[in-house]
Amino acid sequence: MKQLSRYVSLVWLLVLLLLSVCAEILPLPYAPDTPDLDAIAAAPFSGAHWLGTDSAGRDVLAGLIFGARTALLISLPATIVSALLGTFLGSIAGYWGNQRLRLSAVVMVTLGLLGLAVAVLNASLGVYLSIGAVAFGGLVVVRRISGKLSTTHPVPLDAAVLLLIALLTAIPRLVLVLALAAVQPPSAPMLLITLALIYWPSTAQLARAEMQRIRQLPYMEAARALGLRDWQLILRHALPAVWKVVGAALPLSVATLIGLETTLSFLGVGLPPQTASWGRTLASARQEPTAWWLIVMPGTVLVCTMLALRQLALTSIKKEKRGE
């Protein structure tokens, strides 16, 4: 039974992926963004529109297929970006903690000033590079002048990352996304960046915890005793193990981000009105309360996708536990 549900999930996701990829070349009778003014809120299985139309006369079938593409085009890259960012920040926080990374005061001050300058100026890449070059030159000069300044201090990396996570998670995710989306006009790239920037703390917490565990393992102790550098230890010996855990949770991240994208489209923020999305189709049911198909069709697709991704995640986690 478990095997069957796993296969059904995989088949569903593969079909969805295939439809999304081939959406442009599929022989769909209607485009997802063109209103059919003669068939406003047409019921399904009764006319030319197989799954009916929404309150603006847009074809529901085309909306679902192109909506799947939108969901994947936004949630997959957002998941990957947030996973990379979260893994990076979580790993360095878990590996170095608050005491183990030591930097000279000059480097810390320079980095701080650099960060401040970037934040204040919000300048282009050229300006960043110039600031970096000046900072580097200044650093060399200062180090030559005085050896005292080169005494090192611990960098509270773990505390800094935890603080950032606390700041982001203290505000409800939806409220934060709505606030960010309100600043910029709706567009797919903007939504992708927003989702990625919002979602990384979940991955970072996972990666941090895993890195803290791995760091204590005997093989890591042995590698350190052999004189391997930190970056070698992290990249070659710790990250592959961390990535297994993060990878197992990836389907759940995709599901969450699809849900978030759908919610935002439902609320009318995030994506422009001509971009097909499941949330947009669901939202049009508010204009047509009797059009059940506007809830049932996208709702079913959404629920099936969520369940399939969950099933996939569970299978991955079980595999991970078994150590396969």
Next chain:
Amino acid sequence: MKHLVLGILAVMSGAFCACSSRQEVNKSAIRIRWERDPENLDPLVLPNENALEAANLLYSSLLSVDPSKQQFTPCLAEALPTVEQTDSLTLLTYRIRPEAVWDNGQPVLAQDVAFTLKVMNCPGLPTESNQAQWGFIRDIRLDSTDSRRFTLVCSGRSPEYAWSSGDYIILPEYPLDPKGQLRPFSLTALRADTAADQHHAAIGAFVRRYKQAQLDHHPERLPGCGPYTLEAWETNRFISFKRKPKWWADQLRSELLPLQAHPAKLNYQIIPDAATAVLALRRGDLEVYPGMPAKEFQRLRQDKDNGATLQFYTADSYKMITACFNIRRPALQDKMTRQALSHLFNVPALIQATQQGLAFPSVGLIRPNSGPGYNDSLPLPTYDPNTALALLQKAGWQRQTDGGWLRRAATGAPERLRLTISYRTTDPAFETIALQLRSAAAQLGIPVQPQPLESSLFREKLRAGTVDMYLFTITGNPFVYNFAPILHTKSIGTGNHTGFGTAASDQLIEAIAAEKQEARQVQLLRRFQRLLHDEKPLTVLFFLRSRVAASAQLTNLQVTGLRPGYMATAIQAKPAAQ
């Protein structure tokens, strides 16, 4: 056990019946749906249509619109004003009805009108919108021999003055200025000295008293001579009004509708969501639903089950949906491009799709059934991509190999035809219109980007002139043809968001507003419609029909095209069938 089951069944069926049965129309209260709260009932502010409707229940004006006659009729005034014109002034003389009294029994006098005008122009109070609307009233002259007679001195001339000079609510002097401290100050002096509240202690004290009264949520502190008093108000839930047991107009037994008030109670239910409001109407929790969405209106109307319980009314309104062009944008500066884009709106299909046929097209800003003023020699807007194509080429646009359009600007720089169409997110019809245009334009290779905007952001962008095309609702009226606020060059940056205006169009707008002879005005109106048809700063897509659904137990709703689309005070219960 058997008894227990029967008992449960009895309770459940009782509960089911209680939930599903329609409630009898409450004899004492008419429940009306409002989409939003009136927010502020300060007579100087009145920020929305609902606040205006509420104020008209609490207060009376000199003149009021009788929807059955579609014209202004005397209310507090005994008759329409007598008009006398001098070189640069118009003098309008009114007399107040002797029957008109305040709630304390004191008569409504010319002194109260003078007080109202002074409050409307009192420095330190929110007078901006009143001054913009009634700024033409320069002074008031009281008749020393008749305390009810007075003359309004208005600057310039306009046929509109005859009714607009009496279209504001009259406030009582006795609750706010019992000692008559404002009396020594003339209206002219108050208008001239914008800091009078700081120089004169009496004015300063009055302003403080006015503000302390907190009339925004306590209109009962300034009792008007309207037929109702505020009974209860829970913000964003409901507001109810109670009929005065003895209203001064009752003794008149007039046939004029503004002088009648039938419902004992009016209860306005604030229900923002249309689907919830429809459900409430069907359940009998509402008696009147004005402005019902077209789709629901038609669906309920066609459902035979509703025939016995609901009635449906429509009337041609003066509200129109327009597609406007910001002619300050380089791509939209020439009229042929604007004409071409106007041919891409499929108006008949949009009327059917968005309004279920409850709308009608027009050649311009005049309603088609307005008589000879409507220029029926002009063609109605047509969906014609071929004509659009020809017009674009005539305008100098050249089709590129990538399918887009390009032309050289006056400076020689290449210019691409790429547009945005902005609209408020509040009306779903706008989205359908924008998508239809986008689809039609895409077939010609013109990229049009729909841009739904939140109301305040939309207003801000219009004022800043940072939109290309936009969808906009304009509401007219049958009393006056004043296009200056939306199309005069003086209004660019305030109400004229198209940026359109020429010396000829300005002159025509001013001539229409000032013309007294009907035949001559008709000629001017027809010329103006032709000018707009050629220049195309905007294209009128369609006029809406107002829609009201009401309980079948009610009658005399006086459904008209004038806002709010019905007359709450005229509603009566149908006599019970024998």
